[in-house]
Amino acid sequence: MARLILASSSPRRKEILKQVQPQFDIITREVDETVEALLAPEEQVMTLAIRKAEAVAKDNVDAYVIGADTLVFYQDEALGKPKSYDEAKQMLTLLSGNTHFVYTGTCIFHENKKQVFYEKTKVTFWELTEKEIEDYIRTGEPFDKAGSYGIQGYGATLVKEIHGDYFSVVGLPIAKLYRTLTQMGFTFAINK
Numbered sequence: 001m002a003r004l005i006l007a008s009s010s011p012r013r014k015e016i017l018k019q020v021q022p023q024f025d026i027i028t029r030e031v032d033e034t035v036e037a038l039l040a041p042e043e044q045v046m047t048l049a050i051r052k053a054e055a056v057a058k059d060n061v062d063a064y065v066i067g068a069d070t071l072v073f074y075q076d077e078a079l080g081k082p083k084s085y086d087e088a089k090q091m092l093t094l095l096s097g098n099t100h101f102v103y104t105g106t107c108i109f110h111e112n113k114k115q116v117f118y119e120k121t122k123v124t125f126w127e128l129t130e131k132e133i134e135d136y137i138r139t140g141e142p143f144d145k146a147g148s149y150g151i152q153g154y155g156a157t158l159v160k161e162i163h164g165d166y167f168s169v170v171g172l173p174i175a176k177l178y179r180t181l182t183q184m185g186f187t188f189a190i191n192k
């Protein structure tokens with residue numbers, strides 16, 4: 001049976017994949033997460049997804065290896081994970097009352113061949129008061145998340161509208177991933 005590997009340390013990506021496939025392994029390698037800021041958003045997330053998947057695929061050529069990367073873009077500026085309280089406050093203040101885009105790049109390696117794609121989701125935030133932003137940051141939720149929020153947690157209260165794939169905002173566009181893996185020859189447990 002073909003082996004499926006999620007090359008990610010994100011607990012959210014693991015939960016989403018588990019929702020449709022009970023059996024897979026998690027193997028991660030440290031990769032350089034810097035990327036040329038002048039690249040288009042989709043190129044940035046796909047470049048990083050390829051890097052994450054490739055680092056694991058080179059020792060696991062027979063497996064199907066999945067890498068993913070999520071970035072929030074507001075007016076062409078990439079918002080990654082905040083490094084401090086102040087940075088989280090700055091990001092959430094930018095996003096308040098405005099529309100931004102969440103890009104997730106996904107890459108699958110199998111037998112030295114790769115498939116890469118991205119999803120773009122449009123998210124609009126409610127207008128937030130300074131107290132709302134500060135209360136939210138104190139939950140601790142912003143710190144390991146691109147754009148300083150998690151739509152799947154308390155962050156749900158910040159979101160007015162979303163157009164596109166919810167799961168891609170959380171970190172893994174599962175429907176497109178399922179379809180791409182199936183096209184590449186992987187058989188999910190549900191299809192056996």
Ligand SMILES: Cc1cn([C@H]2C[C@H](O)[C@@H](COP(=O)(O)OP(=O)(O)OP(=O)(O)O)O2)c(=O)[nH]c1=O
Pocket residue numbers: 007008009010012013028052068069070071072081102144145146147149150151152155169170171
């Ligand atoms: C916008 C948003 C991001 N995120 C998360 C998804 C990603 O885990 C994280 C962005 O960081 P990433 O660098 O994409 O991923 P990661 O470092 O968590 O994991 P790995 O590189 O090992 O795969 O932000 C949410 O959980 N909810 C959200 O609403």
